[in-house]
Amino acid sequence: MKTQETFINIEKRDQYIREIANNFQKSRILFSSLELDVFTVIGTETKAVAQIAEEVNANLKSLEKLLNALVNMGFLLKKGDTYTNKPDSLIYLSRESPNYLGDLMHIASLWDNWSNLTQTIRIGKPIQYQDISEKSDSWLESFILSSFRESKKYADLICKQVPTKKPFKILDLGAGSGVYAIEFAKMYPKATVYALELPRVANITKKFIDRSGLNERIKVISADMITDDFGKDYDLVILSDVLSEFSFKTNLDLMKKIYDSLNFNGVIAVFDYFYNDDKTGPQESTMQALNMMINTLDGEVLNNTDIWFALKEAWFMDIYKVETNFGKSLIIGKK
Numbered sequence: 624m625k626t627q628e629t630f631i632n633i634e635k636r637d638q639y640i641r642e643i644a645n646n647f648q649k650s651r652i653l654f655s656s657l658e659l660d661v662f663t664v665i666g667t668e669t670k671a672v673a674q675i676a677e678e679v680n681a682n683l684k685s686l687e688k689l690l691n692a693l694v695n696m697g698f699l700l701k702k703g704d705t706y707t708n709k710p711d712s713l714i715y716l717s718r719e720s721p722n723y724l725g726d727l728m729h730i731a732s733l734w735d736n737w738s739n740l741t742q743t744i745r746i747g748k749p750i751q752y753q754d755i756s757e758k759s760d761s762w763l764e765s766f767i768l769s770s771f772r773e774s775k776k777y778a779d780l781i782c783k784q785v786p787t788k789k790p791f792k793i794l795d796l797g798a799g800s801g802v803y804a805i806e807f808a809k810m811y812p813k814a815t816v817y818a819l820e821l822p823r824v825a826n827i828t829k830k831f832i833d834r835s836g837l838n839e840r841i842k843v844i845s846a847d848m849i850t851d852d853f854g855k856d857y858d859l860v861i862l863s864d865v866l867s868e869f870s871f872k873t874n875l876d877l878m879k880k881i882y883d884s885l886n887f888n889g890v891i892a893v894f895d896y897f898y899n900d901d902k903t904g905p906q907e908s909t910m911q912a913l914n915m916m917i918n919t920l921d922g923e924v925l926n927n928t929d930i931w932f933a934l935k936e937a938w939f940m941d942i943y944k945v946e947t948n949f950g951k952s953l954i955i956g957k958k
Contacts, residue, residue, distance in 0.1 A: 652692050654731040659686075661693070662708055662716035669707045726769030732762060736917045743917050752920060755823055767827045770864065771800035777947070781863075782806040784945050784953055785892045790814050790858035794884070796848050797865035799824070800831040801841065803894075807859070808837045819844040819853055849873060855884045863894040867911055870921035871929060878937035885958045891939060893954040898926035907950025930954055 635641075656662065659679045664670070672690060676683040690706050693699045698716070700707045708717065715724045739750040755763075782803060791814055795804040798818035808816045818841055820828045825845035832841045846853060849869070860881050866874050881891055896911040903909065908924050915922030925933070927944070934942050939956030946952050 649696065651734075652689065652696065653698075654727070654734065656689065656693060656698070657716065657727060657731065659689075660718065661690070662698070662712050663718040665699070665706060665708050666717060666719060667708070667713065669702070669705045671705050673704075675706065724772070725765065726772045729762075729765040729769040732765065733914070733918070737914075740913065740917060749917055749920065752918070755821055758823070763824060764827060767800050767824065767831075771802055771831065774800070774802045774863065777949070778802045778806045781892075781894055781953055782810055784955075785859065785861070785890060786955060787859045787890045790890075792857050792859075792886075793817065794819065794853065794857045794860045796853070796860060796862045796881070798828050798843075799864070801828050801835070801843075802831070803861050803863055804841050805832065805835045805837055807861070808835075808840050814840070814858075816841045817844055817854065817857075818842070819846055819848055821845075821847060849877065853880075853884060857885050857889055859890045859892065860885060861892040861894070864896075866893060866895050866930070867915050867924045868919055868922045870923060871925065871933070873921065874925065875933050875936060878933045878939070882937040882939060882958055887958060889958045891934070891956045891958075893930065893956075894951060895954075896924050896950060897930060897944075897952050897954070898924050900926050900928055902926055905950045 659681060661675065661679060664675055664678045672687045673683055675681075675690070676686045679686070690699060691701070694701045694706070698709060698712045700709055714720055714722050716727075717723060718725075736749070736751055742750055758766075790807075790811055793804070793807050793811070793814050793816045795801065795807070795816065795818045798804050798820050801818045804816045804818040807814065816837075818828055818832065820843070822845045825843050829838075829843045832838050832843060835841075844853065848865075862881075866877075869877070878891075885891070896908040898908045898912070899905070902912075902924075912924040915924065931942055934954070934956045939958060941957045942955065944952050944954050
């Protein structure tokens with residue numbers, strides 16, 4: 624068909640609103656492709672749509688529409704009726720790759736709960752809340768992997784900002800993958816590091832620490848930081864991505880408990896999302912606040928005044944903040 628040179632162009636003043644409204648479609652296309660294992664099935668080969676449909680157990684005509692959308696989005700190449708992974712798709716989206724972004728499956732698992740946002744706002748509590756004890760093993764592993772991949776990008780930089788000199792005993796509270804425990808163990812070869820996690824998660828924490836080769840110096844504690852005793856005589860206690868899971872009252876009590884666990888001149892380091900004082904930013908904190916509202920019973924993002932007050936109430940001094948360009952802040956206090 625011949626195309627005329629005339630091109631019809633209209634002003635779209637509402638375009639940014641429409642783009643926000645439609646972005647969920649691209650996310651859903653990617654998540655469904657991962658759930659179907661499209662990128663893994665194609666692998667390093669060039670495959671016809673019929674072969675892919677058979678291997679992922681999908682309707683051929685419907686799958687072809689999905690594959691064509693992936694071509695348009697820049698994930699696949701198409702020639703005739705065959706499809707090939709583009710380099711980044713092979714590196715990050717195939718399960719066979721050591722760089723596979725398996726943590727995206729955790730993000731996909733949040734889809735249903737976020738779909739309940741309207742009703743959650745109406746009634747003020749989660750629609751489909753599950754305690755950590757009710758989560759599946761695969762969900763927990765995906766969640767910890769997601770946390771690890773994110774934290775690994777900057778953990779060494781954060782640890783270097785913590786003003787402690789030759790600590791002998793360090794505690795990583797809510798250790799998750801143990802990424803901070805591992806970094807501190809590398810920084811301070813003479814220190815003994817303790818990584819505390821809930822019993823359901825502690826075994827996963829241990830796997831990450833075993834892989835680091837530092838398992839003789841990092842001890843995993845299986846306990847609940849809120850209800851259980853986590854020891855004393857620490858020179859440093861770090862919490863990362865922990866506070867927003869709890870209420871302000873719980874965090875206030877936790878700060879006092881940490882203060883009592885530290886030696887004189889001991890340091891607390893809190894790395895998390897914090898609101899500005901009018902709670903309108905940064906963007907990552909506003910998203911985290913909604914995520915906690917949807918997925919926890921009492922979780923809330925603290926603002927700068929809240930965390931300062933909680934630390935002061937626990938008798939910490941010399942409190943200051945180090946900001947980042949990705950929405951989180953490091954709060955330091957000293958006993």
